[in-house]
Amino acid sequence: MDATQLNHIYKTIPTNKIPWIKNHLPNCLLDLLNKQEIKTCKIADLGCGIGTYSLCLAKLGFEVFGIDYSDVAIEKAKQLFELNQLNGEFITLDLTQKVKRILPVCNFAFDYEVLHHIFPEDRVQYFKNVFDLLSDNAMYLSVCFSEENDCFGGKGKFRKTPLGTTLYFSSEDEIKQLCSSLFEILELKTIDIAGKPNSHRAIYCLMKK
Numbered sequence: 651m652d653a654t655q656l657n658h659i660y661k662t663i664p665t666n667k668i669p670w671i672k673n674h675l676p677n678c679l680l681d682l683l684n685k686q687e688i689k690t691c692k693i694a695d696l697g698c699g700i701g702t703y704s705l706c707l708a709k710l711g712f713e714v715f716g717i718d719y720s721d722v723a724i725e726k727a728k729q730l731f732e733l734n735q736l737n738g739e740f741i742t743l744d745l746t747q748k749v750k751r752i753l754p755v756c757n758f759a760f761d762y763e764v765l766h767h768i769f770p771e772d773r774v775q776y777f778k779n780v781f782d783l784l785s786d787n788a789m790y791l792s793v794c795f796s797e798e799n800d801c802f803g804g805k806g807k808f809r810k811t812p813l814g815t816t817l818y819f820s821s822e823d824e825i826k827q828l829c830s831s832l833f834e835i836l837e838l839k840t841i842d843i844a845g846k847p848n849s850h851r852a853i854y855c856l857m858k859k
């Protein structure tokens with residue numbers, strides 16, 4: 651999905667109709683927080699959208715750094731934080747391209763329902779950028795749609811959504827090969843995650859730099 655298409659979605663579709671926008675943290679991330687595997691730190695919200703997950707984390711005391719390549723989404727995230735009188739840093743950036751600016755060093759990063767928007771040819775550079783963003787021994791959680799998912803017709807690696815976007819559905823082996831060249835994989839599994847309106851099969855990969 652290119653930035654123009656993403657900006658169009660954020661400009662023209664009501665927030666409650668955009669399927670990836672949720673006002674509460676996903677259970678798999680909450681579980682890491684509740685077990686204190688992730689403690690209060692500087693956290694990178696990759697593909698942060700309008701900042702709803704970032705807002706939840708900021709309210710819990712995290713120092714938030716949000717990245718998205720939709721400038722419309724980033725402006726909405728900044729407005730959301732201003733409205734709630736909270737501090738957060740948000741930038742417009744395409745992490746599938748070589749980053750030519752200095753980014754803050756973060757102690758944890760996550761992308762949730764983001765990687766399936768990134769096609770295989772762009773994923774290596776994306777993961778290199780995430781690696782460079784993290785401090786030594788920092789953890790990184792990535793959750794993306796599994797090829798076992800039966801949504802949007804339930805067939806094929808590439809599938810078109812009702813919004814007109816095209817997603818790529820991964821296998822565990824693909825994610826393992828992609829991540830293991832840079833990170834130590836701590837846990838790799840297929841899980842069910844909440845969706846609008848139905849749940850989805852997704853690949854959960856928790857890694858350490």
